[in-house]
Amino acid sequence: MGTQVELTHTFNAPRELVFKAFTESEHLQNWWGPEGWVFQVAKADFRPGGVFHYSQKPVDGDVMWVKFEYNEMIVPEKLIYTSYFSDEEGxxxxxxxxxxxxxxxxxxxxxxxxxxKTILMMTGTPVSATEEEIKTFKLSQKNV
Amino acid sequence: MNEQTFSALADSNRLDIIDLLLKEPQSVGEIAEKLELNQPQTSKHLKVLNEAGLVEVQPEANRRIYKLKAESFQEIDRWLDSYRKMWEARMDRLDDYLDVLQGKKPLN
Structure with missing residues (x-):
């Protein structure tokens, strides 16, 4: 029993290229979002401690902002980041x-x-928010 | 389901408790014995799971029997399922994009 998602996928491409596809804005905007969605990068700093902040807009939907915080990056072997939906300010x-x-x-x-070929193993695990984040989140809910 | 649900599950002892309860509902004493934990520790973990809505208690004679709450797990399943689907679609898109980058396929 767990709450994580695990996926393995084999790409018909060398590892350097696959890694670049995950860590360069010019590449990400071509495949990350569903087809037809408008993808815009607000901030891209691909290194540990850096962030990637972008917006995506479905054809008939509202703009959604998403932010990644990079925890670890070993080119071209390993990548760890925390992702969340955010507002325009992050x-x-x-x-x-x-x-x-x-x-x-x-x-x-x-x-x-x-x-x-490149074998990608990916896990997605929910992270419990810190008390401070929960407080901020609750406050932001009140203001909605 | 909320933040509490996920933090409640982010503990190996509590995951072991869930595994035990998947087999059958049982009391604190039984859980403590099988997991080789002491009773206060076990009660503390059960309290967290209870507050997160993952387990519920049923009094039976003079014992309190803990069982899993199915609804919470269905919610977790739904999250896992939608996250997995999103990723499968994304992998397919990257497959196509890598083909384009390597000149195996035209950009459409």
Whole structure:
């Protein structure tokens, strides 16, 4: 019994390229979001301690902001970041489409190269928010 | 489901308790014995699980029997399911994009 999502996927591409696709804005905007969505990068600082902050807009929906905080990055082997829905300023908010979505999710990726292909192993684990974040979150809810 | 649910599950002893309760409802004493924990510790974990809405208590004679609350787990399942689906779609998009980058397929 656990609450994490684990996925493994093999890409028909060398590891350096797959890793770049995950860590460069020019690449991310081409595949990260669903087709037809407008994807805009507000801030991109791909290194441990850095953030990636972007907005995405479905064809008939409202703009959603998402932020990643990078915990670890070993080029081109490993990537760990915490992701959450945010407002335009980067404060954490509840997922716009599902109130049961965890506030923050820790995403861990490992990239292994095998015969020119790349095996990506990914886990997504809900992170419990700190008391301070919960307080901020509750306050922001009151102001809605 | 809320933040409490996930933090309640972010503990190996509590996950072990959930595993035990998946088999059958049982008392604090039984859980403590099987997991080799002392009773106060076990009660403390059960309290956290109870407050997170993951377990419920049923008095039976002079014992308190703990059982899982199915609804909470269905909510977790729904989250896991939607997260997984989102990722599967994303992997497919990256497959296509990598093909384009490597000149195996035109950008459409």
């Amino acid at each position: 404060n954490v908010v509840r997922a716009p489409f599902n109130e049961n979505w965890p506030l923050k999710i820790k995403n861990t990726y490992t990239f292994q190269e095998l015969d020119g």
